Amino acid sequence: MLFDPQIFLEQLVNPAYLWGAFLSVGVAVFSLLIATVIGFFLALGRTSKKLFLVAPSHAYVWFFRALPALLVLLIMWNALPQLLPALRSDWYTPFLAASIGLGLVEAAFMAEIIRSALSSVDEGQALAGRALGLKPASVMIKVVLPQAIRTALPPTGNEFIGLIKYSSLASVISLRELLTTAQVGVNITFRYAEYYTVAIIYYLVIVTIITVVQSRVERKFLWTSKSVKRVDRTSRTSLNQLEEQK
Amino acid sequence: MSLDKPVAPDRSENESTPTLQVKNLHKAYNGNEVLKGVEFAINRGQVKAILGPSGSGKSTMLRLMALLEPADDGAVFLDGLQIGTSNSKGKTIHHSEGKLAVERRDIGMVFQRFNLFPHLSALDNVALALISVQSIKRSDARETAFRLLERVGLADRASHFPSELSGGQQQRVAIARALVLKPHVMLFDEPTSALDPELVGEVLEVMEDLAASGMTMIVVTHETRFARRVANEVTLFDSGVIVEQAEPNEFFENPQHERTKRFLSHVH
Ligand SMILES: Nc1ncnc2c1ncn2[C@@H]1O[C@H](COP(=O)(O)OP(=O)(O)OP(=O)(O)O)[C@@H](O)[C@H]1O
Ligand SMILES: [Mg+2]
Numbered sequence: 001m002l003f004d005p006q007i008f009l010e011q012l013v014n015p016a017y018l019w020g021a022f023l024s025v026g027v028a029v030f031s032l033l034i035a036t037v038i039g040f041f042l043a044l045g046r047t048s049k050k051l052f053l054v055a056p057s058h059a060y061v062w063f064f065r066a067l068p069a070l071l072v073l074l075i076m077w078n079a080l081p082q083l084l085p086a087l088r089s090d091w092y093t094p095f096l097a098a099s100i101g102l103g104l105v106e107a108a109f110m111a112e113i114i115r116s117a118l119s120s121v122d123e124g125q126a127l128a129g130r131a132l133g134l135k136p137a138s139v140m141i142k143v144v145l146p147q148a149i150r151t152a153l154p155p156t157g158n159e160f161i162g163l164i165k166y167s168s169l170a171s172v173i174s175l176r177e178l179l180t181t182a183q184v185g186v187n188i189t190f191r192y193a194e195y196y197t198v199a200i201i202y203y204l205v206i207v208t209i210i211t212v213v214q215s216r217v218e219r220k221f222l223w224t225s226k227s228v229k230r231v232d233r234t235s236r237t238s239l240n241q242l243e244e245q246k
Numbered sequence: 247m248s249l250d251k252p253v254a255p256d257r258s259e260n261e262s263t264p265t266l267q268v269k270n271l272h273k274a275y276n277g278n279e280v281l282k283g284v285e286f287a288i289n290r291g292q293v294k295a296i297l298g299p300s301g302s303g304k305s306t307m308l309r310l311m312a313l314l315e316p317a318d319d320g321a322v323f324l325d326g327l328q329i330g331t332s333n334s335k336g337k338t339i340h341h342s343e344g345k346l347a348v349e350r351r352d353i354g355m356v357f358q359r360f361n362l363f364p365h366l367s368a369l370d371n372v373a374l375a376l377i378s379v380q381s382i383k384r385s386d387a388r389e390t391a392f393r394l395l396e397r398v399g400l401a402d403r404a405s406h407f408p409s410e411l412s413g414g415q416q417q418r419v420a421i422a423r424a425l426v427l428k429p430h431v432m433l434f435d436e437p438t439s440a441l442d443p444e445l446v447g448e449v450l451e452v453m454e455d456l457a458a459s460g461m462t463m464i465v466v467t468h469e470t471r472f473a474r475r476v477a478n479e480v481t482l483f484d485s486g487v488i489v490e491q492a493e494p495n496e497f498f499e500n501p502q503h504e505r506t507k508r509f510l511s512h513v514h
């Protein structure tokens with residue numbers, strides 16, 4: 001049984017794969033969002049001086065770093081609905097369970113990325129913001145976060161790619177993401193090479209797109225007037241008008 | 247570069263009320279006493295220069311005056327009103343960070359290392375406080391910010407980012423940024439110490455113009471020539487206390503304290 005290009009090409013344009021890829025990326029996006037929000041508060045908690053904030057943050061990271069993601073997914077899908085009847089309804093889909101489960105695990109890792117990104121911002125920055133009379137939330141949002149995000153972007157991109165791959169674990173809770181789609185096809189036809197090659201192509205395309213998008217986003221964080229010209233023409237124009245006015 | 251408009255807002259308090267005053271300021275770090283009961287006051291429109299050896303607590307005093315750190319003991323008064331703390335039934339209550347933020351708006355601070363926000367253009371560095379603190383429309387805030395950049399001679403650098411500016415230009419932007427909320431007093435912590443010698447002049451020139459416009463200024467500096475020319479009074483600070491305060495000629499030509507004579511012999 002040789003590699004049959006016909007089967008390969010048929011599957012390459014099979015909408016099932018596209019849908020599977022969509023689910024994989026969707027799970028990765030949602031779990032990264034969940035992980036970033038939880039991770040941000042964990043990072044604040046870990047750097048806090050108050051024990052009632054530090055202790056739970058440490059406990060969370062300790063707990064979710066120890067558990068295999070697969071186990072968390074099984075708990076999310078099988079055990080939790082047994083304990084919580086509310087989860088036995090239609091809205092609790094494998095997609096949702098997978099996003100939350102992976103998000104909870106990933107938060108433990110995002111916490112560390114965000115913590116070190118926040119601490120990489122020079123202390124003089126918050127000091128200058130406070131001296132200007134900004135409230136604590138403004139100091140964080142307007143001064144510290146933009147600089148922390150620049151530091152956190154590259155490792156977060158890596159985590160995102162990791163999550164794309166981790167989303168394949170959701171096959172155990174019957175989510176037909178990308179890899180499961182390939183596996184289902186293989187189980188029927190036994191054309192391993194063709195179906196797996198299609199999966200490879202899809203993963204390569206997804207990760208390539210992520211890499212391109214990431215470098216575009218990182219360019220926005222160059223903080224030079226040249227990069228502003230490229231990404232923020234409107235503010236440039238209003239500035240030029242100001243300069244001409246005088 | 248002209249600073250024709252007066253910068254300090256009109257206030258009709260009694261002339262004898264100091265604009266900024268600290269009483270019995272104490273501060274220790276890990277048991278190491280850095281400020282040992284500092285008494286200091288400055289009247290409206292005055293310029294006071296503070297000299298002193300490294301590690302004597304000058305920066306600490308400015309940070310406490312700017313309400314950036316709490317004092318262990320003592321109080322800060324702005325235009326006669328106690329800020330940063332209140333007294334209630336004999337106890338000192340430290341204000342919340344939110345309330346301190348509001349109180350800080352009347353005090354401008356310029357740092358040795360500029361501390362400009364690297365992710366914002368020069369214009370947006372200056373405009374930020376107007377937008378975030380006073381909720382002024384972005385375009386109006388930028389216009390006000392632009393006027394301030396003009397005043398420090400940097401209108402042509404408005405769209406540049408801090409990484410694209412020289413140290414002297416960055417410090418001038420930082421001065422414009424500190425002026426943007428029309429503070430009653432400006433605190434400068436060694437504003438030219440991190441600059442290459444050839445860039446010191448442009449910053450001192452801006453500060454001199456600011457002083458001429460009537461701004462109340464406290465300047466920690468090693469620039470004795472600037473202190474002599476611009477300050478109304480020069481202070482020697484050492485080991486957490488004020489050693490000597492006098493008007494510049496008196497301070498430099500006829501210092502009363504042995505400690506001052508020794509200090510001046512090192513810097514001259
Ligand atoms: N946050 C801090 N934690 C611990 N010690 C501190 C802190 N800030 C200042 N100190 C100590 O307090 C003393 C006075 O420091 P400060 O920065 O006020 O001196 P300074 O007069 O400004 O010196 P310089 O001329 O070097 O700037 C120093 O011994 C310093 O190590
Ligand atoms: Mg200092």
